[in-house]
Amino acid sequence: MTTGAAFDVNKVRGDFPLLKQQVNGNPLIYLDNGATSQKPQSVIDAIVRYYTTTNSNVHRGVHTLSQLATEDYEGARAKIRKFINAGEDREIIFTRNTTEGINLVAHSYARHNVGPGDDIIVSNMEHHSNIVPWQMLCEEKGANLRVVPIDDTGELLMDEYEKMLGPRTKLVSITHVSNALGTILPAAKIVQMAHAHGAAVLLDGAQAVPHMPVDMKELDCDFYAFSGHKLFGPTGIGILYGKAEFLEAMPPFMGGGDMIKSVTFEKTIYNDLPYKFEAGTPDIAGAIALGAAVDYVSNLGFDQITAHEEELLRYGTEALSSIAGVKLIGTAAHKAGILSFVMDKAHPHDIGTILDEQGIAIRTGHHCAQPVMQRFQIPATARASLAFYNTKEDIDALVKGIDRVLEVFS
């Protein structure tokens, strides 16, 4: 490998048992990390360890196991707080995924702060999970969903955004990194501009946290949502960060156990943060394993991760751009490791099937971002999305796979 001396990608790959597989008679080349990432052995072990040694319910028992499980669960919360540099543990809410985090903000915050004629701003490159909750809310409230346009490279048009902001802007909900294009948005600037108009900001960090350090104090966003499964953790667990002052003022999202202090039929007193937003028995194993994932990523360090991924992205961009008949969709100056492309002669489905035959896993389709497909007037793309365990050899295999597509469709 030609990347940073201390970063040994082969050693890193050794930590991911799934990557050792053969698929359709070929070594697996996993390039669908934007959909979900693979898990290191330490994450798998954390789940096994929990169920074989400490499994019991949290926050409920005086017995030893319950105390151990609670310690580990809360320990994971503290690790995640540190990972995103949030101020306090109680600002970290365990959810199921990004989608649930966004819906929590829609129901508990926006529903009480957005009225008829108010504006909610999103961008043209949102995932459906950062569009549909706002459409539903706007319909319910008689509010307007405003969409910041993007240019042909996939860059947000900041001038248009500036013009859209005004006294009616109540919430800006924008992705930190585009899943379909790879664009890294100027999030801190977006937040600052919204705050200047008194609007709250939610950032969709689903595609950002696996690739770059995110810092809640630096970004100064009011909410930040992401999924554990894209961050080398298990499915079924996600995070919503919210500033304490916001979360304190918000009513609960769901009612049930754990989120209350006392219940009588006359009055229920809600629990303190973060428990007010964690009704019912949580995904304890998932939270603990996400803590292990965060440990794993922190140990590697983002200095090394971003350097390696930037090098891969540069290599991949160059390789794909030099193939006649292949067009990259999303060519912003600042990008995370996502290579979305179309081919003159072959539909993305056919590309996906032919690559799969060679053991190469990519995603094909609209990536739950139909408005961005409409913007580029295409029905779908083929998308190779990188993680730190990918190699230049993976890109070479992709290029060879595309050559095979060209052969079949020549």
Add this chain to the structure above:
Amino acid sequence: MPQQPDVPLDGLYGDLIMAHYRSPHNNTPLDDADVEAEEFNPFCGDRATLQLKLDAHGKVCGVSARSEGCSIIRAATSILSDLLNDKSLSEVEEMGQKFRTLMQSGLGEEADGLGDLLALQVVRRYPVRIKCALLPMVALEEGIKAYRAKTH
């Protein structure tokens, strides 16, 4: 199940499917069609548009079939269009039923009458793509239903 081809993909991207993909048959629009059918799959942007002209006995005497999307949907639409002439609408539906069974669970002896649609069996090795192969037939069935509702 079809035989696993020696060379991977030669089955799916074999000569017959690729020939129909490259030069689809019967793709000139009709301006006096009786049955108009269109089906869209938003997940991949696939679209199949079929038109049928019927003679005095209710048999198909004119066919137009157009599609956009991957090789499978384009080949399936073209192959299907070759099999429609001289059939009554009930016969078309019967063929559709057979084709559906073929694609979903495979057929034994009773595969006659499906003509080159049999070549699409290879798609069964790629379960997520079966709906591409069925899309033109689904379009046609919906179109026939709408035609019946309109004329009865």
